[in-house]
Amino acid sequence: MNIDRIIGRFLLGKQSQDELKTLEQWKTDAQENLKELQGIQQLWRDSQGLQDYQDFNVDSALAKLESTLSNDKNVHHTGSKVKSLLSLKWISGIAASFLILFLGYQYMVTQQTTVVGSNRTVHLLADGSSIEVADGSDLILADSNEKVFKLKGSAYFEIEKQENTQIEILTDYGEIIVVGTAFAVQSTDDYTTVSVSEGKVNFNIANGSFPLTAGMTASFDGQSMTVHTLSSVNFKSQVTGKLIYDSVPLYQVVNDLNRHFGNKILLSEEESNFGCKVSSVFSDLVLADILQELSLTIGLKFHKEENKYVIDSVSC
Template identity: 30%
Template structure:
């Protein structure tokens, strides 16, 4: 991989994350765990701090609108801008009632996110280079593998093949994939293994899904059994065998989680052009919608992020889905097409 490509993507990702933090800092006061997450993000590198300061300065520069607000004059009132990243925002901004905040927030995040437009539209360039098959935002794809197995890639997903004489290994680089595996038999002796993060899922049957989440990997089984295994920090190994209707999550930090029941048809509704949510926090819903849309949805405020969402939405009409969700929760949104939509 060209090192400069990876570095450029990292810079764009950090700038987009910085813009989101500025928006969140301008909303309701962060919860303790969110404050810890923010401080951890800032402490990752000097580049993170520089990106945050750039995003804050961009927002602050918009304060000039207060001196020549034009038709927004009646709505600006006494709203002020956040001055320091570690201080709670004033009440006027917390309430998010002024049009100045709305347009200022959208403009601030857009000015930073425009640098990342290529990634929004075409995906992570580093991932594209590393993968054998991938999908762009909003795209789904069926891949027929050399052994007769089939992989269905959800939006924004990527896999790399590592078939040899001893195993059929597929690495899920990002996103979600549904596997229908050609079983072992007289002519096929190699096990089928899906690698994701710090673990593997080995097919003992035919159909299962693997999803790379923000901080974990989830395996869900539709037919027959799947063995999920990982290595812990001490170098040992842990594994479980999943039956149909079961799932498990694992991560480097938390290890192998408990087996839970999973409605696989609901979890893989994307294969039928639907997304189904049942009392799911808005933050998780937005994260999923962002995978299917060209552009980014940002939530202003931790309280809003925890609001629960239920519904069935068509993947080919997610703009309407977003409007429906906002309406049902009594929220509003402001957009700067095609890059950013802010929910507040």
């Protein structure tokens, strides 16, 4: 029985009597099957309206808009020059007041924790380096020179290389020392993972230092350190929510999912047995849904043991 094909024919009303019987049986086999078929029929109807739907270039449109607004701003500034001069006296008076407030604020800032980025914001450093902070994460400034940060959650760092300057990121399970590179850090209550896209960083833990180069991902849970070499395509996934696989062997996909979700998948057979390749994009999906998708595309069979998923077999 090929239920995929029967569904494909059923949607056009071209199913035979035998196929209809099979489909009815499949629907009654499990409540979930009935819900799945209803969901598919709804999708089929919803997608009728997609004809002529286009993919407009958002990035170039945004660049065009920014250019328009920037020109507009320049024109506006020239026009308001005279007016600005007239209000100079007022401004100098107000500025003095603000200076007092600012000094007071600076004093307060040094006395408390400063969160410089959270929930998908990009924090820019003076040297052009950037830090993209993932949803539900906090990047906290740990020194006034913006050289030391504490991270709770996940962030992607693109640090400009500068002589005699290094950035430090502090996590519960170690610190990451950076000179100039691009890398991701995931800092949770249970572990810290560092994944390097470009350049080199040192992952320092209590009993040693681990130099990591491009393509390496290392995870430390306070007891053991695991290091893998992977394609770095998805190293920004904590920030973007996207995992992209283009003809990637399953065992590498599993390692990458373990990097992203924090070692939640166990391989119960030898890695070499899994010769299947995966081509798909997963956006903001939970691990159970990704494994469910893989069961449809490559016949992956798995079960759950406590809080981990165990892969039993594949049939591609």
